[in-house]
Structures are given as structure tokens and as C-alpha cells.
Amino acid sequence: xxxxxxxxxxxxxxxxxxxxxxxxxxxxxxxxxxxxxxxxxxxxxxxxxxxxxxxxxxxxxxxxxxxxxxxxxxxxxxxxxxxxxxxxxxxxxxxxxxxxxxxxxxxxxxxxxxxxxxxxxxxxxxxxxxxxxxxxxxxxxxxxxxxxxxxxxxxxxxxxxxxxxxxxxxxxxxxxxxxxxxxxxxxxxxxxxxxxxxxxxxxxxxxxxxxxxxxxxxxxxxxxxxxxxxxxxxxxxxxxxxxxxxxxxxxxxxxxxxxxxxxxxxxxxxxxxxxxxxxxxxxxxxxxxxxxxxxxxxxxxxxxxxxxxxxxxxxx
Amino acid sequence: xxxxxxxxxxxxxxxxxxxxxxxxxxxxxxxxxxxxxxxxxxxxxxxxxxxxxxxxxxxxxxxxxxxxxxxxxxxxxxxxxxxxxxxxxxxxxxxxxxxxxxxxxxxxxxxxxxxxxxxxxxxxxxxxxxxxxxxxxxxxxxxxxxxxxxxxxxxxxxxxxxxxxxxxxxxxx
Amino acid sequence: xxxxxxxxxxxxxxxxxxxxxxxxxxxxxxxxxxxxxxxxxxxxxxxxxxxxxxxxxxxxxxxxxxxxxxxxxxxxxxxxxxxxxxxxxxxxxxxxxxxxxxxxxxxxxxxxxxxxxxxxxxxxxxxxxxxxxxxxxxxxxxxxxxxxxxxxxxxxxxxxxxxxxxxxxxxxxxxxxxxxxxxxxxxxxxxxxxxxxxxxxxxxxxxxxxxxxxxxxxxxxxxxxxxxxxxxxxxxxxxxxxxxxxxxxxxxxxxxxxxxxxxxxxxxxxxxxxxxxxxxxxxxxxxxxxxxxxxxxxxxxxxxxxxxxxxxxxxxxxxxxxxxxxxxxxxxxxxxxxxxxxxxxxxxxxxxxxxxxxxxxxxxxxxxxxxxxxxxxxxxxxxxxxxxxxxxxxxxx
Numbered sequence: 001x002x003x004x005x006x007x008x009x010x011x012x013x014x015x016x017x018x019x020x021x022x023x024x025x026x027x028x029x030x031x032x033x034x035x036x037x038x039x040x041x042x043x044x045x046x047x048x049x050x051x052x053x054x055x056x057x058x059x060x061x062x063x064x065x066x067x068x069x070x071x072x073x074x075x076x077x078x079x080x081x082x083x084x085x086x087x088x089x090x091x092x093x094x095x096x097x098x099x100x101x102x103x104x105x106x107x108x109x110x111x112x113x114x115x116x117x118x119x120x121x122x123x124x125x126x127x128x129x130x131x132x133x134x135x136x137x138x139x140x141x142x143x144x145x146x147x148x149x150x151x152x153x154x155x156x157x158x159x160x161x162x163x164x165x166x167x168x169x170x171x172x173x174x175x176x177x178x179x180x181x182x183x184x185x186x187x188x189x190x191x192x193x194x195x196x197x198x199x200x201x202x203x204x205x206x207x208x209x210x211x212x213x214x215x216x217x218x219x220x221x222x223x224x225x226x227x228x229x230x231x232x233x234x235x236x237x238x239x240x241x242x243x244x245x246x247x248x249x250x251x252x253x254x255x256x257x258x259x260x261x262x263x264x265x266x267x268x269x270x271x272x273x274x275x276x277x278x279x280x281x282x283x284x285x286x287x288x289x290x291x292x293x294x295x296x297x298x299x300x301x302x303x304x305x306x307x308x309x310x311x312x313x314x315x316x
Numbered sequence: 317x318x319x320x321x322x323x324x325x326x327x328x329x330x331x332x333x334x335x336x337x338x339x340x341x342x343x344x345x346x347x348x349x350x351x352x353x354x355x356x357x358x359x360x361x362x363x364x365x366x367x368x369x370x371x372x373x374x375x376x377x378x379x380x381x382x383x384x385x386x387x388x389x390x391x392x393x394x395x396x397x398x399x400x401x402x403x404x405x406x407x408x409x410x411x412x413x414x415x416x417x418x419x420x421x422x423x424x425x426x427x428x429x430x431x432x433x434x435x436x437x438x439x440x441x442x443x444x445x446x447x448x449x450x451x452x453x454x455x456x457x458x459x460x461x462x463x464x465x466x467x468x469x470x471x472x473x474x475x476x477x478x479x480x481x482x483x484x485x486x487x488x489x
Numbered sequence: 490x491x492x493x494x495x496x497x498x499x500x501x502x503x504x505x506x507x508x509x510x511x512x513x514x515x516x517x518x519x520x521x522x523x524x525x526x527x528x529x530x531x532x533x534x535x536x537x538x539x540x541x542x543x544x545x546x547x548x549x550x551x552x553x554x555x556x557x558x559x560x561x562x563x564x565x566x567x568x569x570x571x572x573x574x575x576x577x578x579x580x581x582x583x584x585x586x587x588x589x590x591x592x593x594x595x596x597x598x599x600x601x602x603x604x605x606x607x608x609x610x611x612x613x614x615x616x617x618x619x620x621x622x623x624x625x626x627x628x629x630x631x632x633x634x635x636x637x638x639x640x641x642x643x644x645x646x647x648x649x650x651x652x653x654x655x656x657x658x659x660x661x662x663x664x665x666x667x668x669x670x671x672x673x674x675x676x677x678x679x680x681x682x683x684x685x686x687x688x689x690x691x692x693x694x695x696x697x698x699x700x701x702x703x704x705x706x707x708x709x710x711x712x713x714x715x716x717x718x719x720x721x722x723x724x725x726x727x728x729x730x731x732x733x734x735x736x737x738x739x740x741x742x743x744x745x746x747x748x749x750x751x752x753x754x755x756x757x758x759x760x761x762x763x764x765x766x767x768x769x770x771x772x773x774x775x776x777x778x779x780x781x782x783x784x785x786x787x788x789x790x791x792x793x794x795x796x797x798x799x800x801x802x803x804x805x806x807x808x809x810x811x812x813x814x815x816x817x818x819x820x821x822x823x824x825x826x827x828x829x830x831x832x833x834x835x836x837x838x839x840x841x842x843x844x845x846x847x848x849x850x851x852x853x854x855x856x857x858x859x860x861x862x863x864x865x866x867x868x869x870x871x872x873x874x875x876x877x878x879x880x881x882x883x884x885x886x
Contacts, residue, residue, distance in 0.1 A: 041614035130495040134514070134830065201608055202680055210503035210606045210834040282680040283608025285831045286517060344570075346719055347783060372700050372713075374785070375811035377796040388809075390783060390794060395718035397783055399796075420700025420819045423526070424811070431534075446527040457535055464535075 017094045018086050025264070026233030027051040029240070032268055033275045040279040051233070055226050063222030068128045077119045077126075078220075078227035084115035085234040092241045093167045093250050095259050101167040106158055109166070109242060110151060113197065116235055117143050120199075120206065123228070124216025135215025138206040138286055139199075145293040146196035146203070152301035153189040157246050159308045166242070170250030177249070182311065186304040187247045189297050191270065194239045195277050196289070198232065202281035203289055236274070240267040321396060322348055325368060333360055339401075351401045358412045361389065361400065365417055369393045373414075376424035378432040380460045385409045385432055404434060413438040431458040492520060495830075499528050503606060503834035508842065514830055522825040524818055537808040542568055542642060542777060545805065550636050552810060553843050555598065558584075558591045559788035560795070560810065561640040566721060567784040567797035568642050568805075572777050578765035580644035581722040586760045587630065587639050588722075588786075589753045593664065594623040595789035596746045596753075599841045600671065603743060606834040607684040612674065619667045622660045629653050644770025654761050661754050668750045675743050685740035689824040689836035692737050699819040703791015704749065705840045708734045708741035715787035729756050739832075742839045775803045788813055790841045814843045 012018055030051040038045025065071055091098055091105045091112070098105065117139060124136025158164055160179060161172035173180060196203040207215025214220070220228060244250060244266045251259035284292070322342045329337060329350070337360075339351035352360050364370040370391040379386035384403040391398045404411055413436050415422050426445040428434045433456035443449075447457075456462060492515050499507035507528035513521040533552055537545045549564050550557045562584055569576060597620040604612035624634045630649055631637035639645050649657075675681055691701070696709035706713050714731040716724040732748040734741030777799040786793045791813030800806040817840040824836050874880070 041611045042618050043614060130493055133493070134495070134517075201610075204608065205831070208608055208831065210608065211831050213502055279611045281609065282604070282612075282678070282684050283831075284680055284683055285829055287829075288683055343782075349781075371697055372702075374792060374794045374816070375796070375809065377807070377809035379798070379807055388796060390796070392785075394713070397719070397785065399783055418700055419698055420816055423815055423818060443525050444527070446530045448527060448530070457532070462535075 012090060012099055013086065017089050017092075017099075019082075022086060022089055022234040022237055023230055025267075026230065026237050027055065029236055029268065029271045030233045033236075033271055033278075036272055036275040037279055040276070055230065058221075058226035058229070059223050061222040063224055064219075066127055066129065066219050069219070070126045073122060073126045074219075075224065077123045078224050078231060081116040081119040081231040082227060082234065084112050084119075085231055085238055088112035088238050089234070089241070091166065092238060093170055093245050094241070094263050095251060095255070097167045101165055104164045106154060106164050106166050106169070106246070109238075110154065113235065113238065113242075114143070114147070116231060117197065120216045120228075123220065124206075124218075127216075127219035129219050131212045131214070132216055132218040134212050135206050135218065138212075139216055141286055142196060142199070142203065142206055142289060145290045146193040146297075149189055149293055149297035149301050150193035150197065152298065152305060153186045153193065154242075154246055156186040156301070156304045156308045157183060159305060160312055162312070166245050167250075170245040170248075173247065174249030174252050179311070180247070180249070182307060183247055183304075185300055187243070189301050189304070190243050190247065191273050192277070193293070193297065194243060195274055196293070197239060198236055198274070200274065201278040202284050204283055205286050205289060208283050236271065237267065240270040240274075243270055319345060322346070325393075325396070325398070328368060329360070329364070332363060336360065346396045348396065348398045349401065350398060351403075354402045354404055354411060357389075357400065357402045358414055358417070361391065361414055362417050364391060364393075364398065370396075370398055373418040373421050373424070376421065376428060378428045378434065378458060380432065380458065382406075382460075385434055385459075387411060387428055387432075387434065389414070409434040411436055415439065430456075432456050433459070497833060503837070505602065506843070510825070510833070510837070512825070512830065512833065517830050519825055519828055519830060519833070522822055524822055526815075526818065534808055534810060537805060539804070541775070541803045542805060543775070545808065546640060546642070547638065549808075549810065550638060553812065554635055555595045555843060556591065556788040556790065556793070556812075557636050558587045558639060559786050559793050560812075562588060562722075563784045563786035563788075563793050563795040564797065564808070564810075565640045565642055566786070567782040567795050568777055568799070569773070570782040570784070571780040571797065571799045572642070572773055574643055574771060574773050576644050576771060577768045578723065579648075579767045580769045582760050582764055583630075583645045583647075583649070583769060584640065585722050585724065585727070586649075586757060587627070587637060587645075589756045589760070590623055590627050590630075591637075592789045593750055593753045593757075594620055594627065595841075596750050597623065599746060599789075599838075600743070603835060603838050604681075606838045607681070609681065612671075612681075615667075616671070619664060622664055626657050626660050629656055641770060643773040644768070646770075648769050649764075654764075658758065658761055661757055665751065665754050668747065668754070672747055672751075675740075675747060681743075682740065684832075684835065685743055686736070686738060688739045688832045689828060689839055690738050691820055691824050695823055696737075696820060699823060700816055701791075701820045701840075702816045703788070703813050703841075704742055704745045705791065705817050705820060707732060708745045709737045710735040710741075715785045715792050719785050721784070721786065727756055727759055739835055739839045746841075776801065777803075777805070790814060790843060791816065812843065814840065817842075 014020060031046065031048050034050070035045040065074055088109050090100060091109045121136045121139045124132040124139060157169050157173055161169040163169055199206050207217060217225060217228060241263070244263065248266055251262050254262050319342055322345065325348060326340055326342065330340065333356065336353045336356035337350055338353065341349040343349055370393040372392040374390040374392050374397065377388040377390070379388060381403065383406055385406055386401055386403045389400040389402070391400065402411060409432070411434055413425060415425065423445055425436045425439050429436055430444050430447045455467060492513055494511060494513050497510040497512055498504045499509045509525040509528070511523045512519050533548060536548060540548060546561050546565060549560045552560045597616045601613040601616035604616065627637055628634050630653060631639050631647055639647065691705070691709050693709045693711060696706050696711060701709065710733050712731050712733055717731055729752045732745045732752060734744045779799060779801045781796070781798040784795045793813055794811045796809040797805055798807040821837060821840060825833060828836060
């Protein structure tokens with residue numbers, strides 16, 4: 001085992017595209033989102049360093065841990081969330097190719113992105129406060145609502161490309177740009193369900209502040225909350241990157257630095273879409289969310305898949 | 317300026333409760349003042365609601381008149397306000413509840429209990445309003461002889477545990 | 490899932506002022522609700538008896554930060570009735586002008602709060618931006634944004650000139666355009682409809698039984714408006730409609746308030762265009778003769794009622810204030826039970842609760858009547874941190 005073989009994975013995990021890149025870009029995207037949201041609401045919005053300032057401020061605050069909770073679980077959950085998001089990022093192509101592409105990494109990444117949601121649930125459940133418990137239950141309920149349409153929507157391009165490998169899918173989509181037009185419904189479904197996954201308006205039901213205070217995070221404070229927030233920012237990057245790779249042709253054949261520029265540009269665009277969604281709607285109720293996901297989004301994504309299968313047969 | 321409606325209410329009420337209405341005054345258009353016996357107050361108000369369409373209660377004002385404590389029930393029939401004055405002796409202030417006729421009167425009656433110490437017969441148990449749980453129960457701030465400075469000098473705030481114990485059942489549900 | 494009880498308040502993000510709702514939940518459904526009030530008790534009624542009529546005006550203005558003009562108008566109206574003073578027409582018109590501007594400002598504020606309760610922050614920001622126009626108008630007339638201090642016994646304090654009239658009319662045009670946009674928004678935006686329709690149902694019979702007032706009652710399809718039923722000032726000479734809705738739900742309450750905004754603009758225009766000439770106040774002696782009066786006023790939240798008893802001195806014998814919110818609480822309980830937890834904030838917000846109005850009364854001077862004084866708390870804090878190894882006792886405050 002050479003030094004190089006140890007160093008380069010460490011570099012991938014800690015610097016790029018892992019922890020360092022994700023946290024910097026995640027906080028940047030959070031700023032983009034907040035600024036955009038503010039501009040749409042006739043406000044000025046925060047300065048670019050605001051998310052970092054918030055993070056540092058939270059780190060400086062006292063971390064209060066409830067008396068009756070499972071302390072070890074309570075303390076480690078934010079890091080579980082973050083670790084699973086970073087692992088997922090290693091599978092998403094930032095360059096033309098993912099770091100470790102293999103058949104089926106699409107499924108693995110969806111699985112990895114479910115882990116943060118599970119940690120939110122456990123966070124709420126373990127903090128033994130009524131608001132957090134209700135929030136935790138809502139996290140799980142919501143998971144069952146958006147997960148299926150998201151999975152089905154991501155399946156569409158995979159069927160078309162005939163591969164479970166994200167890198168191959170994005171290459172295929174880039175080579176057949178006309179097929180992108182057919183994927184628009186699937187793309188929109190993916191963006192909407194990603195909004196649900198990130199628990200943002202109109203799907204911020206698990207922590208709708210006017211209803212259940214902070215939801216699952218009610219009892220979290222200080223550094224632990226800061227890391228949860230960071231994990232959510234990172235999840236936003238990974239989610240946007242996944243949609244970018246599956247639907248928008250990834251880095252579009254570019255290489256080196258240019259590939260990163262294309263990646264940053266397109267993920268920012270997806271986040272802009274997410275903030276528009278956030279600005280134009282009111283929060284819906286949990287049962288309305290489930291109805292919407294199962295009665296509208298899921299059938300639509302099935303139609304999309306059927307369309308893709310037909311197309312696939314046609315092209316051969 | 318016609319007082320037809322008001323006159324009609326007056327005659328109807330006087331016909332029915334000639335002995336129980338101690339005084340009747342039409343102050344101006346849309347304002348009627350009645351003084352009634354406290355034993356008959358509930359009955360009169362029920363009659364006014366059911367037969368004369370006074371289906372809204374706006375408020376109950378408590379009053380300290382020296383020897384007597386009073387309550388003024390402000391009943392409303394689209395536009396016309398009937399102010400029903402009921403008096404009860406200061407030594408043993410008691411009135412009957414009207415929550416069975418007007419559901420909205422609950423808080424107004426609690427206020428009478430808290431601020432004037434008028435015991436309301438038949439008022440369902442519940443948390444006191446508007447005073448806090450740890451406020452001494454024998455102090456009635458809106459009575460004329462109540463003095464804030466004297467109260468502060470003498471009052472000893474009850475402890476948190478005591479307040480918890482005193483609080484109504486409703487809080488624990 | 491077993492039933493759990495959650496406390497909503499006294500401190501909760503959905504509540505802008507302290508009040509407490511104990512909710513027994515069965516999953517997301519509310520099984521039972523109870524309301525505890527009184528956290529905002531300040532002793533205004535008692536304080537009124539200890540002050541002169543002039544001082545009382547400014548004290549009563551502080552009953553509520555939003556309907557400040559309503560309470561003073563109502564009180565001053567009562568005092569004028571007892572003193573048998575007829576105030577000049579121009580003063581009446583100016584009081585109405587302020588009252589309607591206040592209604593516009595209150596309803597816009599409410600619309601924003603309601604939007605925030607259902608998580609629609611964009612609408613919240615929009616309406617509060619537009620509310621600034623109303624506040625500017627109020628400032629232009631009176632010099633103040635919230636506590637205008639316009640009323641004096643016998644009239645109003647300030648006149649308006651042609652320049653101010655033009656400015657107000659200009660602002661009304663802007664506001665009307667924006668309000669029409671909100672009408673479109675609340676009647677068409679699917680998520681707003683999803684969150685407000687069939688939520689917090691209060692059928693007409695129940696609303697009457699529970700003695701609801703104001704927009705809450707009007708949204709239950711009862712044509713009840715003090716301005717029409719019991720006209721005060723010169724409302725009987727003005728042309729406006731009483732807005733009602735027959736849906737009996739939160740949507741109806743939003744609908745009523747938004748259309749009332751338009752009616753308010755209409756009244757403001759009428760007043761500005763046909764402002765009577767003459768004095769703005771008459772002199773009233775400080776000593777008010779013996780008598781009693783009951784005044785009703787249609788505040789933005791509903792019927793506000795004051796009872797004033799005078800005893801031939803410069804101080805009132807008794808002042809009773811019943812703010813509209815208190816009258817609506819009996820209905821809130823009905824509306825909450827059987828609903829979803831997610832709807833609690835909007836259902837409570839739909840009556841436009843104003844706790845500082847509701848609770849008034851009793852001056853508590855903190856130091857001796859509460860369990861801990863400020864100084865005790867500070868010492869406790871220092872002790873607490875000393876145990877953790879931080880010594881704050883050297884810090885000067």
C-alpha cells in the first residue's frame with residue numbers, strides 16, 4: 001500500500017468532492033437560495049458570508065442536551081447525516097466520470113440519501129419532546145410520500161440509457177440531447193420531490209415552525225444544530241448534482257476545470273428552481289402532501305417511464 | 317329619531333315581568349337601561365334572547381357601588397343595546413351564571429369572579445381569568461377599596477408549587 | 490399512537506402574543522383543546538379610574554398596538570355622550586378617516602400574519618410592504634405611525650390639508666391595485682385554497698351561539714357590522730357594503746377581510762372627497778357630569794364595547810373595555826376541536842387575536858408580587874454560571 005493510494009482517497013473524502021468542497025459550496029448555495037428568496041419577496045437578503053456567520057454563531061452557542069434523551073445517539077446523529085451525504089457525493093459525477101462508478105450506483109446513492117432523513121427521524125424521536133416527536137413522525141410519513149416518485153423519476157433516464165450507472169446515464173443523455181425534451185416531466189417531478197426530501201417549502205411540514213416549532217430539531221442547539229444545518233446544505237448540493245447528472249447530461253463532455261464550472265453552473269440553476277418553488281407556495285398539510293405525491297406525482301412518473309420504454313423500443 | 321322599537325321592547329318586558337323590573341330607561345335611540353331583581357335576571361335574559369331576539373352578549377361590566385356590587389349585562393339585538401343592571405350585596409356577592417343562555421359569557425363571568433369577587437353560581441370549573449394563578453384569591457383589584465400599594469406591602473406571593481396546586485383541573489386535562 | 494398533550498404557548502412561534510392552548514392530539518388530529526388566557530394582564534381598567542379623562546385617552550390608546558384608534562374613539566364617544574357634547578362634522582369625518590386607515594393597516598397586517606402561519610412568507614412580505622403605505626398616510630396626518638393620539642374629548646387633534654389629501658388619494662390608488670392582486674391570489678392560488686378551505690369550520694348557528702363578533706361572525710354568513718347596525722359618528726351617511734361569506738371557514742375570513750380592505754379604501758375616498766368644513770374640535774369641560782354610557786365601535790377585529798361611568802369629577806368612576814378578541818375565544822375552541830394540528834396556527838390567527846387587547850387590567854409592580862424579582866433572577870444566573878466555572882459577578886451592569 002503506497003502513500004499515494006492512502007492520500008488520494010483521503011483527499012477525495014476530505015477536500016474534493018468531499019467535506020471541504022461540499023461545505024463551502026453548500027453554504028454558498030444556501031446563500032444563493034436565501035438571496036434569491038429574499039429578492040423574490042422584495043427584500044434585500046443576506047450578505048454572502050451570512051450562512052458561514054450563522055454556522056460560526058451556532059458553534060459558539062451552548063449546546064443543551066435534554067435530560068431524558070439518549071445522549072450518545074443525540075450527539076452522533078448530525079455526523080451520521082453528514083457522513084452519509086459525503087459518501088453519496090463520492091458516487092456523483094463531478095468530472096465527466098464519478099470517482100468510483102459501478103453498475104447500480106444510482107440505487108446506492110438513493111439509499112445513501114435516505115440515511116440523513118432517517119437521522120432526522122431519530123433526532124426527533126430521541127429528543128423526547130412532544131414537538132420533536134410529532135416532527136419525527138412527520139419526517140417518516142413524508143419520506144414514504146416523496147421517495148417513490150423520486151425513485152421512479154430517476155428511473156426514467158436509466159431505462160432510456162439502459163444502465164444503472166450514473167456516469168453512463170449522464171453520458172447517454174448528453175449524446176442524445178433531443179431525448180431531454182421528453183424527460184421534462186420527469187425532471188420537474190424530481191425537482192419537486194427533491195424539495196420534499198430537503199424539507200423545504202411547500203414541504204417543510206416536518207419542521208413547520210408555526211406548527212411544531214423546530215420539528216425534529218426542536219431540542220437541538222449550538223454545534224449539533226450547526227452540523228445538522230450543514231448536512232442539509234450538503235444534501236442540497238448532492239441532490240442537485242444527482243438531478244444534474246441524471247437529467248441534464250452531467251458535465252456535458254467538458255473536462256478538467258471547465259467540467260467543474262459546468263457542474264457549479266448547473267447545480268446553481270437547479271437550486272434557483274428550488275428557491276422559486278419555495279417562494280411561490282404555502283406550506284401544505286401532511287395528508288395533502290401524501291395525496292399529492294401518490295395520486296399525482298407517482299402516476300405521472302409511471303407515465304414517464306412507460307413513455308421511455310416505448311421510446312427505447314423505438315430507438316432500439 | 318324614532319324610538320318605536322325601544323318602546324315596543326319596553327312594553328313587552330313590562331307586560332311580562334312587571335314586578336321584577338325595578339327601573340326602565342330609554343337613554344337614547346338604541347340604548348336601553350334596565351334594572352332587574354337578581355333572582356329573576358337569568359329568566360329575563362332568557363326571555364329577551366328567545367322572544368325579543370337579543371341573541372348576542374357584548375360584555376358584562378362589573379361595578380362597585382359601595383354597599384352593593386353590580387353587574388351590567390350588555391345584551392345586543394342588531395343595533396339595540398340593552399344594559400341590564402343587577403345588584404348583589406357586598407357582604408355576600410352572588411349571581412347566577414348565564415352561560416347556559418349565552419355561551420360566550422364564560423370569560424366575562426370569570427372576570428367578574430376574579431376582579432370583583434362576585435361568586436357565580438353554576439359556572440363550570442376552569443382556570444381563572446384574567447388574573448394569574450399565583451394571585452391571592454381574596455384580593456379583588458377592581459373593588460374601590462382595593463389599594464395597590466397596601467396590597468403590595470401586605471401580599472406574600474405564593475410559591476410556584478402552591479400555584480400549580482391551585483390551578484384548575486383543565487390545565488392538566 | 491397514544492394521545493399526547495402538547496402545549497401551544499404561552500411562547501410559541503405561531504403566537505405573536507402570549508396565550509396558551511393545551512391540545513390533546515391523537516396523531517395529527519386534535520381531540521380536545523383548552524384555552525388559557527391572562528398572560529397579558531396590565532391593569533388598565535383600574536388605572537383608568539385613577540387618572541383623569543384626558544390621561545385615560547392616552548392610556549386606552551395603549552390597550553392595543555393595532556386598534557389604538559378604535560379604543561380611544563369608543564371611549565371618547567362615551568365621554569362625549571355623557572357630557573352631551575355634539576362634535577363637529579369635520580371631526581367626525583377625520584375620526585372615520587383614521588379609523589378606516591387603521592382598519593386597512595390592521596387587515597393588511599393580518600393578511601401577512603395569516604400567510605406566515607400557513608408558511609407563505611412571500612405574501613407576508615408583500616402585504617407588510619404595502620402596509621407601509623397606510624402607515625405613511627397615518628404618519629402624514631397625525632405624526633405617528635401606530636399610536637396616532639388623534640382623539641381628544643370634543644374632536645380631533647389635527648386637521649388635514651389639500652396636499653395631504655392628494656397624497657392619501659395617491660396611496661389609495663396604489664393600495665387598491667395591490668389589494669386587487671391579493672384578491673386574485675387568495676381566490677386562485679391552490680396551496681392557499683388547500684390550507685384555508687374547510688378549515689376551522691364555524692357554522693352560522695354555532696357562531697351566533699358562541700357570540701362571535703366581527704369578521705369571524707361575518708365569515709359565518711351573518712350580516713353584523715356595528716357601523717351599519719348601530720351607526721356612530723357619521724357612518725350612516727357613508728356608502729359601503731357589509732362583506733359576508735357563506736363558506737364559514739378560514740377562507741371565508743380571509744375573503745371578508747380582503748374585501749373589507751376595498752370597502753375601507755372606498756370610505757376613505759368618500760371622506761377625503763367630501764370632507765365637511767368647520768372646526769375640528771369643541772371645548773369640553775374637564776369635569777364630566779354624572780352619567781353612564783355604553784359605546785360600541787367596529788374595530789378591525791370586530792365589535793369593541795366600552796362602558797364609562799362618570800361621577801361629576803375629572804376622573805371616571807368606572808371604565809370597562811371589552812375588546813373583540815375575547816368575544817371570539819369561545820368560538821376558537823369549537824373551531825380547533827376535530828381539526829388538524831397543522832391548522833391550529835391559521836385557525837387561531839383567523840380570528841385575528843390580539844391578546845393585549847383582551848387581557849388589560851391590574852398593575853403588577855413585579856418586585857414584591859412575583860416570585861422572583863429581576864435582581865433575584867440575576868443573582869440566580871450568576872450562581873448558575875459559577876457552578877459551570879464562569880464568574881459573571883464582576884460584570885457591571
